[in-house]
Amino acid sequence: MNGELNTLADTDASTEAVRIERPTLHNVVVTRIRDMIIEGRIPVGARIHEGQLCQQLGISRTPLREALKVLASEGLVDLVPSRGAMVRKLTRKDARDMLDVLSHLEAMAGPLTCQNATDEEIREVRSLHDQMLEFYKTRERLPYFKLNQQIHTLLISLAGNESLCLVHDILQTRMKRIRFIGDQKEESLLAAVRDHEEMMEALEARDGERLSAAMVNHLRGTWERIKNAI
Amino acid sequence: MNGELNTLADTDASTEAVRIERPTLHNVVVTRIRDMIIEGRIPVGARIHEGQLCQQLGISRTPLREALKVLASEGLVDLVPSRGAMVRKLTRKDARDMLDVLSHLEAMAGPLTCQNATDEEIREVRSLHDQMLEFYKTRERLPYFKLNQQIHTLLISLAGNESLCLVHDILQTRMKRIRFIGDQKEESLLAAVRDHEEMMEALEARDGERLSAAMVNHLRGTWERIKNAI
DNA sequence: CTCCTGAATTCTGCATTCAGAATTTTACAT
DNA sequence: ATGTAAAATTCTGAATGCAGAATTCAGGAG
Known part of the structure; x- marks a missing residue:
């Protein structure tokens, strides 16, 4: 569907013998969304629609929501109950x-x-x-x-x-x-x-x-x- | 089942007219587990079994897992892929x-x-x-x-x-x-x-x-x- | 008795589903 | 035409289901 997702899937194609680090999906997603926010690909103050974003990333809502919780605790997004996530605006x-x-x-x-x-x-x-x-x-x-x-x-x-x-x-x-x-x-x-x-x-x-x-x-x-x- | 759980459900029995703060389940769970760790009710280095703990709290695994992710980003627990969570041991x-x-x-x-x-x-x-x-x-x-x-x-x-x-x-x-x-x-x-x-x-x-x-x-x-x- | 192998069980990671809140749309009255 | 109320839709929060990895346990060889 989206070629971009490949980078999520093939975590380590170069796996030979040593493989201690195996990234979980939600970890990858945290990094991904973090980058999107930093690079301004998600505008400040914009509400983040879960359905839309997880379709864009080609994953289900579960790992996405886990990622948003983490980003919220890092202070990058605000999480309003029943109203979803938005990119935090800094004064x-x-x-x-x-x-x-x-x-x-x-x-x-x-x-x-x-x-x-x-x-x-x-x-x-x-x-x-x-x-x-x-x-x-x-x-x-x-x-x-x-x-x-x-x-x-x-x-x-x-x-x-x-x-x-x-x-x-x-x-x-x-x-x-x-x-x-x-x-x-x-x-x-x-x-x-x-x-x-x-x-x-x-x-x-x-x-x-x-x-x-x-x-x-x-x-x-x-x-x-x-x-x-x- | 467990009387202790009531404190999770009746978040604000004193609700009268003003009710802006409505804590979400996973937020309550974060606080709860955090306290359990701080007060030593979950021993250091002990592996946290999701099934067991969420039964103990009377919730499903989803909010529990979200809570664990947050606690991990706070550094209170270690999260090893496919191997679950454990209380972080401090040197x-x-x-x-x-x-x-x-x-x-x-x-x-x-x-x-x-x-x-x-x-x-x-x-x-x-x-x-x-x-x-x-x-x-x-x-x-x-x-x-x-x-x-x-x-x-x-x-x-x-x-x-x-x-x-x-x-x-x-x-x-x-x-x-x-x-x-x-x-x-x-x-x-x-x-x-x-x-x-x-x-x-x-x-x-x-x-x-x-x-x-x-x-x-x-x-x-x-x-x-x-x-x-x- | 100890160590290795592999089947059985348990547990995690993610997807899907369901219920309820919020938002939007539509219909109606003024 | 405008404002309000209610129905419909959309979206979030949480539960459940399923596949695969990890651990445990049993059995056999040395």
Whole structure:
């Protein structure tokens, strides 16, 4: 029926001998819908019709509804009893508040990451960073954006604190849609890339305070970039 | 069949004319199971049998499964594909990490709460605090514990940052079970109560830094109280 | 007695179905 | 023509059913 669904079905065609991770349908659906929301393919405030969406995804309502519950607990959608789900609308204050919390979390992570990351891991970050720069130069928006997010996530996870990672990820995910829409202007992109350069250098120098400062500064910049787009 | 279930059905027997909040079954179930886990009525690491539990609650598997997905995304249970759910076992490091993050979050909240809370709201905290002291004196463990948690939640929410509230709540909920089991010894309880006194005074003096310090110190104490109970 | 193999049972994952709430449409009165 | 009421439709919430994976248990070989 819809070719798009294939990506749901053939989870791991490359299965050879090792196969520990076997994604369940609802997990895939969570990720899928999350992406749709982030990339704006489901408009903000729009009511999500279960029947329509599950037909679109080629699944039944059961796993879809499970996914919506999860997304609701992540704060991406609002779930009104008997009236279904809608993409959550973020106010300016919501965004501002999230960035404040993210600042504190990233400030916490800076020294930890510089202390705990191995040289090998730092090289990985550098590698992602360089790839990102490439996409920046060629103006490939989506890959650039995804690598950008990946770097942030990695920087936090290198701190070695799983809970920090978790809560950071929740807030970061909520911000993604706004960021994706906000980072449009040329000078904004340039400023963001410069911030990343500074973060990268701080990490390679293993200067925790400097990394913290750079990340906090980057988030301040993020606010400037998005505040008028909400 | 089971009298306990009634609390699921008659959600609001006192319904008169206003009835905006109508809890859905799965929401009630989330809360219910969460409490069961926190209070240790489902042992840690125990596999949760869907059929058994939903019979126990008198509901079908559908809302139960939805609830489990939500609890999994909160990190209270682990969900292994085809193998069901089990209560997540926290390691010492998990607990330590959570407390570290909570420290940063509460340190962030201190000044904000002192700045944003109204006099009325501060009086409310005081009221809860005094009630809690009563339960401490009469050794009523569960009410004491619940008020204690409520005070922490309120202190954070008075900061006026919804995201801060959210992530704090997620981590706090995860810790609840450990805390509930850990806070057993007499001198531990006394120390915790003293910490709360200090927090209370700092808040009433609207001294943000002092409140932050008191809360961070309290969490340090929490670690001492629980670290041997894991 | 222990270990391996495979049948039987149990349990999960997803689809389908049913009941009730919300929304839309339609008919009627003013 | 407009506003209201009621019927019809649509949609959500929850239960049930079914297929396949995982666990358990029985039996036989070493």
